[in-house]
Amino acid sequence: MALVCALSFTASGQIGSYLGPGVLSGGAGDIGTRSGAQVDLRYYFDVTGVYDTGLQPFAINSKGDLVQINGLYGVQADVGLYGTHRWRQAALGIDFIGNFYDYANSSSFNGSSVNLTLGYSYQQSRRLVYDMRVIGGTSSLGYGAPGFYGTTSATGTSVVNTPTSLLFDSRVYYLEPTMDMTFIQTARTSYTIGGEGYFIRREASGLASMNGYNLHGTIQHRVTKNQTIGVTYAHIHYDFPPGFGQSDMNTAQLTFATSIGRRWTLNVGAGATQAEVQGIQQVNLNPVVAALLGVSFGQQTFYREDFYPAGRLILSGHFKTYSIGLSAAQSIAPGNGVYLTSNQQTANANYSYTGIRKWNFGLNAGYNKLAGIGQGIQNYAGYGGGVGITYSLTRALHIIARGDTRYQQIDVVGYNRTGYRASIGLGFSPGSVPLSLW
Numbered sequence: 001m002a003l004v005c006a007l008s009f010t011a012s013g014q015i016g017s018y019l020g021p022g023v024l025s026g027g028a029g030d031i032g033t034r035s036g037a038q039v040d041l042r043y044y045f046d047v048t049g050v051y052d053t054g055l056q057p058f059a060i061n062s063k064g065d066l067v068q069i070n071g072l073y074g075v076q077a078d079v080g081l082y083g084t085h086r087w088r089q090a091a092l093g094i095d096f097i098g099n100f101y102d103y104a105n106s107s108s109f110n111g112s113s114v115n116l117t118l119g120y121s122y123q124q125s126r127r128l129v130y131d132m133r134v135i136g137g138t139s140s141l142g143y144g145a146p147g148f149y150g151t152t153s154a155t156g157t158s159v160v161n162t163p164t165s166l167l168f169d170s171r172v173y174y175l176e177p178t179m180d181m182t183f184i185q186t187a188r189t190s191y192t193i194g195g196e197g198y199f200i201r202r203e204a205s206g207l208a209s210m211n212g213y214n215l216h217g218t219i220q221h222r223v224t225k226n227q228t229i230g231v232t233y234a235h236i237h238y239d240f241p242p243g244f245g246q247s248d249m250n251t252a253q254l255t256f257a258t259s260i261g262r263r264w265t266l267n268v269g270a271g272a273t274q275a276e277v278q279g280i281q282q283v284n285l286n287p288v289v290a291a292l293l294g295v296s297f298g299q300q301t302f303y304r305e306d307f308y309p310a311g312r313l314i315l316s317g318h319f320k321t322y323s324i325g326l327s328a329a330q331s332i333a334p335g336n337g338v339y340l341t342s343n344q345q346t347a348n349a350n351y352s353y354t355g356i357r358k359w360n361f362g363l364n365a366g367y368n369k370l371a372g373i374g375q376g377i378q379n380y381a382g383y384g385g386g387v388g389i390t391y392s393l394t395r396a397l398h399i400i401a402r403g404d405t406r407y408q409q410i411d412v413v414g415y416n417r418t419g420y421r422a423s424i425g426l427g428f429s430p431g432s433v434p435l436s437l438w
Contacts, residue, residue, distance in 0.1 A: 021259035023220065023228050024267055024314070026180045026194065027121030027131030031093030032082045034323070034352060034436035041083035041094070044435055046400050046427030050076045050101065054406070054419020055109065055141070058170040058204040068417065074103035074110075076423065080437070093119045101141075111171075113139035115161070129182040131194070135161060136175040140203075142166040142406060142419075159212075159334065160200055167336050167380070167408065171203035192218040198238070198334065207337030208240040220255070230255040232269070238334045238341055245279025247341040247373070249332050251310050263317050270311040275332050277341045277373045278303045304374050308332060308343055321355030335370060339380055342370040354434050358392040362438025378411040386421075388438045396430040400437070 055069040080097040095117040102110050115137035123129045135158050160174035180194030198212035213236070220230035232253050239246035253271030260266055278301065285298045312329040326349050333344035350364040365385035372379075386404030393399060401424040408417045429435045 021226055021228075021257065021265050023230075023257045026119075026133050026178050028084065028091035028093040028119040029121075029133075030084075030316075031117050031119040031133075032084045032095050033093070033318070034082070034354070040085050041081060042429060042431055042435075043081045044079070044398075044427050044429035044437075046078045046398075046425055048076050048078070048400060048423040048425025050074055050421065050423045052103075052141075052419070052421050054417055055169045056167065056408075056417060056419075057109075058168040058206065069106065069109070072103045072106050072109060074101060074105075076101040076425075078427075089123045091119075091121045093117075109140075109169075111140045113137065113141060115139070127184045129184065131178075131180040131182070133178040134176070136177075137161075138171065138173045140171040141169050159198055159214075160210075166382075167338055168204065168207070170207065172337075173199075173201045173203075175199040188222040190220050192216075192220070200334070202337050204337075208244040208335075208340060209242075209337075210238060210240055210334045212236065212238040212334060218255075226259040228255075228257045230257075236332070240279075240334075240340050244340055245277070247275060247277040247279075247332075249276075250274045251332070253310055253312075263319050265316055267314040268312070271309075273308045273310045273332050274305070275308060275341070275373065276303070276305050279340060279374055302374050306373065322351065322353040324351045325349065332373075333370065335372065336380075339370045339372045339377070340375060341373050343373060344371075345369045350438070352436060352438055354436055358434055360390045360434040360436045360438075362388045362436070364438060378413055381409050381411075383407045390427070390435045390437060392434050395432065396428055398427040398429060398435045400425055400427045400435075402438075 050073065052072040053070040055072065057067055057069065059067045061067055077100045078097060082095045084091065084093045086092075096115070098112065098114045100112045115135075117133075117135050119131075119133040121129065121131050158176050160176045166172075176196060176198055178194065178196035180192050182190050182192040184190045193216070195213060195215045198210060198214070200210040202209050214234055216232060216234035218230055218232040220228050222228045232255060234249075234251050236249040236251065237246070251271060251273040253269040255267070255269045257265070257267045280299050280301055283298055283300050285296060290296050309330055310332075312327070312331075314325070314327045316325045317323065328347040329345070331344050331346075333342050334340065335342045345368075347367045348365070351362070353361045363386075366383070368382045370380040384404070384406040386402060388400070388402035390401075391399040402422070404421045406419050409415060427435060
């Protein structure tokens, strides 16, 4: 909050779209935007009753089977802040949510989750623009995890915050700061350099944590008023404490961004990634060695270099009463603590509607597939989706209700898990438009 206040005094007026429609921004971007009339900054508080099934703690029972918890019910309190503020030379976007939950029939799952997404863009001069963004938080549940309800940003989910791939409902802490500098050579051509860091810590001792960084550069050229082409390169590094391995990637993509009519924007990228992965894998021992040692399996280090396709497609529409976003991507990801460096495919869709007086409706769905590189384990797939509504009883008091589901599977081994969450309650948030949480 101190950072928000400090940044709010740095400029006045309104920053322009210096890269053109559809070009992704690493700064304020569309953080904090919602369907319907946009708000400057809006806070809210709510208290809801919740019912959860299909929780997956990092534990096994006396038979050696994975534990699954069903039928938890209790109370959850939330506090949040979202919105955008623009000046002539700067823009600020914020999306903050804190959840505090207490289960009546299982106090061991009581806890909290917090997520902050903060972006700031500042145009220092006619030629120089700075973009800063930070994503950070903690959670112990896939439900209610930051980002589980879909992302409010057209750029999709961040590296450290992909809740559809959370295998276990175990405490995780994450941080992802980003800073870019763009030099605008002419009205049509710009150059961007920047970097970001990754930090994930998982509380369960059997899950791998992650450190990493991304150094990148982009050249973009506006072909017309509404179309921009570009090329981008990034060097990415992941390592997995306390000693599960590391990987280095070099990726390059050609990009194309355009506006479609007055309301739609499209961003497409296509290229390739060269990945060098080092780690530990399980192997079958020679029968003679197995007889000597009394075990059938052993571990060995491995190194491999592979090439993979890389790409993304992001389509977003912003209208007076609703917004819609569709995205798909192919990339190399740091996994989820069990799966380490992985070939990843993702797809997400979200829709928010505020066209009926006093009502807001939100829908989201997501898909995430991981194929571990060099680990010799079966592929993982996670699916999630949900619907939420708010209804304004007064200008400040709102009914809030939501239902969500998630499904996880691992090929061949027969791992299939489905869970559900339902919640309903009351929220407080003064404002002239319906409260929009999704």
